[in-house]
Amino acid sequence: MPHVSGRTGLTSGIAILLAMLCHSxxxxxAADVPADVARYLAGLPxxxxxxxxxxxxxxxxxxxxxxxxxAWSGFDRRLLSKLRTFAMNQLVDRRHTALYFFSxxxxxxxxxxxxxxxxxxxxxLEPADTFPAAxxxxxxxxxxxxxxxxxxxxxxxxVFVTVNMRGxxxxxxxxxxxVQLALTGNAIDDVAFVAVEAGGHETSYSxxxxxxxxxxxxxxxxxxxxxxxxxxxxxxSDATIAPSGFLEFCRGLGPADVLLKNASFxxxxxxxxxxxxxxxxxxxxxxxxxxxxPIRYFDGAAWxxxxxxxxxxxxxxxxxxxxxxxxxxxxxxxxxALDFPAGYYWWIRGSHLEIAVNKSRSAPPVx
Numbered sequence: 001m002p003h004v005s006g007r008t009g010l011t012s013g014i015a016i017l018l019a020m021l022c023h024s025x026x027x028x029x030a031a032d033v034p035a036d037v038a039r040y041l042a043g044l045p046x047x048x049x050x051x052x053x054x055x056x057x058x059x060x061x062x063x064x065x066x067x068x069x070x071a072w073s074g075f076d077r078r079l080l081s082k083l084r085t086f087a088m089n090q091l092v093d094r095r096h097t098a099l100y101f102f103s104x105x106x107x108x109x110x111x112x113x114x115x116x117x118x119x120x121x122x123x124x125l126e127p128a129d130t131f132p133a134a135x136x137x138x139x140x141x142x143x144x145x146x147x148x149x150x151x152x153x154x155x156x157x158x159v160f161v162t163v164n165m166r167g168x169x170x171x172x173x174x175x176x177x178x179v180q181l182a183l184t185g186n187a188i189d190d191v192a193f194v195a196v197e198a199g200g201h202e203t204s205y206s207x208x209x210x211x212x213x214x215x216x217x218x219x220x221x222x223x224x225x226x227x228x229x230x231x232x233x234x235x236x237s238d239a240t241i242a243p244s245g246f247l248e249f250c251r252g253l254g255p256a257d258v259l260l261k262n263a264s265f266x267x268x269x270x271x272x273x274x275x276x277x278x279x280x281x282x283x284x285x286x287x288x289x290x291x292x293x294p295i296r297y298f299d300g301a302a303w304x305x306x307x308x309x310x311x312x313x314x315x316x317x318x319x320x321x322x323x324x325x326x327x328x329x330x331x332x333x334x335x336x337a338l339d340f341p342a343g344y345y346w347w348i349r350g351s352h353l354e355i356a357v358n359k360s361r362s363a364p365p366v367x
Contacts, residue, residue: 033134034188034217038178040139041132041147041171043068051134064144068151072183075155082340083112090306090355095284097121097256101236101275102263104160105176107229111184113287114257121250122231126165128173128215129205129233131191146171147179157346159262173231174215181219181229189226190218196232200248211235212246236266238274247278255284255361260292261343265314265321267293284361288354289343290314295326298356305329309338309352312345 039045040052043065047053055061087094091113098114100106103122110120132139150170153161164170174191181188193205195213205213212234220226234246241247250256258279266272267279276293279286280302286292290311298305311330313322335352342351 034131034178034191035182037132037134037139038182038188040134041144041175042179042182044182051136052139055136055139060141060144064148068148068179071148071151071155079158079340080108080112083109084115086338086340087113087115090308091257091285091287093285093357095255095257097250097253098259099123099250099256099279099283100259101279102260102266103231104162104165105173105180105231106154106160107177107180108184109158109261110259111180113259117257118225118227119253120227120229121253121256122229123212123234123236123246124173124231125162125233125235126173127233128177128231129193129213130172131174131178131215143171143175147175150176151179158341173233174217177215177217177229177231181217185222186219186227188217188219192216192218194230196245196249198243198245200245200250200252202249211240211244212249236275237271239271241274247275251278251282255282255358258283258286258288260286260288262289263291265291265318267291268321284358286354286356288356290323290326290352290354291318291321291343292354293356294321294323295329295354296323302359304357304359305333306355307333307335307352308355309335309342309348310350311335311352312350315344318344 036046036050036052040056040061043061046056094114094116096116096118098110098117098120100110100121101123103110104124104126105122107120107122110117110122114120132143146169150160150164153159153164160176165173178188192215193213194216195203195205197203212232214230214232217229218226219229232246234244235241260267267276276297279293280297291314295305307330311323311326313319338351338353339348340351341348342353345351
């Protein structure tokens with residue numbers, strides 16, 4: 001602060017101090033805006049002095065809050081609570097990084113299975129290049145309706161349908177991530193749009209920054225622990241993944257726990273061999289249904305494998321991806337019980353999960 005003297009100096013000093021305090025308060029309010037948007041979209045109470053407070057007094061938002069809250073409570077009771085119990089009992093050596101490829105905007109599964117992770121990386125084809133502003137004029141009934149519509153297949157079948165995410169009736173990836181963060185007891189601290197350069201270096205997003213780009217959400221959980229959620233819009237096929245730097249970025253985060261589900265059996269294809277090779281070499285553990293990496297790629301000398309539920313050959317649209325090797329392995333290693341639906345068979349009978357643990361990964365688990 002510059003030197004001042006006398007009455008004029010005192011007045012100027014007070015003015016400067018007040019300006020600094022005002023700037024600090026405005027900065028704090030601005031930082032809280034994404035958290036308030038998330039709570040508003042999730043049907044949860046918003047800041048009393050925030051710009052969205054008046055909107056929550058109306059019948060449209062209150063109806064949204066009731067409907068979304070009831071649907072989420074049922075989903076948590078039927079599935080997420082069981083996922084958390086499964087993780088607690090079966091995933092005892094979890095790492096600080098969780099990777100979830102072919103995920104779409106599905107944060108809830110990843111957090112339920114890997115709650116101790118400090119960094120989550122999701123990847124899909126859907127874009128994530130905007131985050132809604134706390135503008136009452138733009139967050140009305142249509143936006144709330146899009147949020148509920150987007151969650152319908154997720155609540156019913158545990159998956160966001162890719163083709164739906166491109167329609168005008170559906171909310172965008174950032175909105176859906178924000179809602180899940182709020183509903184799982186997290187609070188957003190910061191939102192940034194990022195990209196990955198060749199070599200795996202994170203950079204600010206620009207159209208020329210890289211082929212893997214998306215959003216980074218910094219948040220804290222109910223215990224106040226700071227965490228990061230990345231969602232990248234990236235084509236994981238061999239033709240584009242190698243030059244993107246995305247896998248180098250993931251490798252730089254250290255040994256990770258991996259989730260693969262409802263992955264359209266893409267990792268069965270030769271055109272996704274680069275991602276498959278990366279996961280088999282770098283993952284500490286993989287939790288997957290049968291649409292993930294085929295069992296024939298898991299070398300028994302390098303991986304331990306446990307089965308849960310009952311494997312059934314894929315439904316008709318994916319019938320060419322049946323795994324006779326998995327049927328044979330199941331006969332020799334009877335699977336353990338599974339009390340929640342998983343994979344493309346959205347009922348318990350026929351649901352199937354695998355836990356593969358990389359024997360060579362010596363990085364210490366989260367404690």
